[in-house]
Amino acid sequence: MLQKTKKILGFFGLFIILSSYCLAQEIVKEKSPPDYIRTIQLFGESEFSGTPILQLGQKLSIRFDDVNGDEADYYYKIAHYNFDWTPSPLYRNEYLNGFDDIRIPNYENSFNTLQLYSNYILEIPNEDTKGFKVSGNYIIEIYNDDDEMVFSRKFIVYENIATVKVLTKRSRDLKYINTKQSVQFEIESSSEILKNPNRTVKTLVIPNNDLNQAITDLVPQFTIANKLMYKYDVESSFYGGNEFLFFDNKEIRSATANIKRAELLDIYHNYLYPDVVRANRNYTYNPDINGSFVVRNLRADDSNTQADYVWIHFSLECYEPLGGGEIHLYGNFNNYTFDESTKLTFDEIKKVYTTKRLFKQGFYNYKYVLVKPDGTIDPGFISGNFDETENEYVVLVYYRAPAARYDRVIGKGTGSSINISN
Incomplete structure (x- = not known):
């Protein structure tokens, strides 16, 4: 009986070990933010936001807005990952010089804007987190007061050896x-x-x-x-693919080359000129910033806290059958992800696909892509593909x-x- 019990316990222990190993090897994905977290920007070497790639010893900068504007407290944690984005076996003190799980102390409330928000700024190194000891894949996780993860973003640190x-x-x-x-x-x-x-x-x-x-x-x-x-x-x-489309609403009160009209309701609404399918047209060079965006307000001293939020209205003339798929906006403005705010719906009266999304004032690249029923995307369905x-x-x-x-x-x-x- 004792020998049988030992076998059962041994099998149970092996099961626990294998289960823990499988769990530890799970490929991590970034957590998308809730609606009240907007305009997440991470900067490494590039002046444009996106997935930062920075050399070991360089600064990592993170900005985001909380449009609740209630001066909530947020905390950050940093984890190291393998090439395939499974957790690495390194302990925190092996890859991080200093501490994490620290409150983000630097924030400012918006000034002279119709949409109230709090703009949070985190820079590493700082007095608590001195920097990174090793290169590799990393994820920074932002938590609220209840220790619930609000969102996470990937970044990569490299050594200049090769x-x-x-x-x-x-x-x-x-x-x-x-x-x-x-x-x-x-x-x-x-x-x-x-x-x-x-x-x-x-x-x-x-x-x-x-x-x-x-x-x-x-x-x-x-x-x-x-x-x-x-x-x-x-x-x-x-x-x-094709060059990204763009809009620039650094002046939200008036029409521009890309904005057909502006309207003030609760906050400003900007209506873009209708876009068309470019897949069946010849390629035309149009300078872009490869899907990225820049926050700016023409009348502001500090666009980070004085740029307002605007409802941008998109419309697309598309008569191609979608095969059960959906048309979405695509760009670095939301880390190349899809949600209800990027989905276009067909307007039976105007006979165009439309959507609106809240953007902070600035210069934005975007394009339209077809999301197939299996979740894969066809980036050239609307834009076309050109060498x-x-x-x-x-x-x-x-x-x-x-x-x-x-x-x-x-x-x-x-x-x-x-x-x-x-």
């Missing part, structure tokens, strides 16, 4: 030569790091700061001296030495398709 050269080529497949762009790159580093790269080196190719569309796990095709060569065509290709489109690609190099416990990011390279070649 040199990454990035080139953009047209597809060698004649079927896609006018619609796709292939990202080719080479990694140069010390011979020690480049030993057995198929097992120790991983790569991440990110288009226009959109982690959702990134390509992972390309292995080097061959080596030349101390260089790893990635000359893929199909495996590293992206549909070119001439200017896109920015970032290549990150991850390295895990034999017997190491975490994935380092040892290099970053950037390339633009503005110089695309055959």
Whole structure:
């Protein structure tokens, strides 16, 4: 009887261990904010908001608005992750110099705006969190007073050890030569790091700061001296898409080149000119900031607290069958995610798709995409796909030495398709 009990307990213990291991290996996803949290901006090296990529030792800046305007308290926690966004085994004191789970002390209430809000600012390093000890994938989580997570965002810290050269080529497949762009790159580093790269080196190719569309796990095709060569065509290709559309409402009281009319109700409403399907039209170059946005108010000394919130009204003329899918707004303004505020519905009277969404004053890029019934997106359904489109690609190099416990990011390279070649 005793031996049978021991077997049962042993089996139960093994089950607990395996369950804990599976739970620990769960791929983490970012938590979207509630409606009252708006205009989340994270800055690393780039002056535009998005998923920050910063060199080890550089500053991370975070801003967001609470449109309840009640001066609520928020706290932040930081966690380290593996290449595949599963939790890394590092303890907090191994990747963080200082403490987290600290209240965000810096905030200011809006001034001279119709929509009241509190603007929160967090910068790392600060007096509590001195900085990051290691490179890799990170997530910052924002909590409220009840220790409930309000939202979370990813960011990446890298070391400047490897040199990454990035080139953009047209597809060698004649079927896609006018619609796709292939990202080719080479990694140069010390011979020690480049030993057995198929097992120790991983790569991440990110288009226009959109982690959702990134390509992972390309292995080097061959080596030349101390260089790893990635000359893929199909495996590293992206549909070119089209330049982002934009609106600029730094002056919310009047019409502009993109805003048809302005109206003051409870707060200001801006109505954009109708957009059209561009997939069946020729490509036209239109400078953009690759899906990002900038907060600004023409009449403000500090746009962070003096830019107002505005209801932006969108309309799209589209007569193509959707096949059960939905049309959504898409851009970095909400971290390339979909929700009810980005969904367009068909107006039976006007015969166009419409939606409205609350935006803080500024310059915004956006586009329309088709979200299929299975949840995947067709980014070129409305915009079209063109090899001439200017896109920015970032290549990150991850390295895990034999017997190491975490994935380092040892290099970053950037390339633009503005110089695309055959």
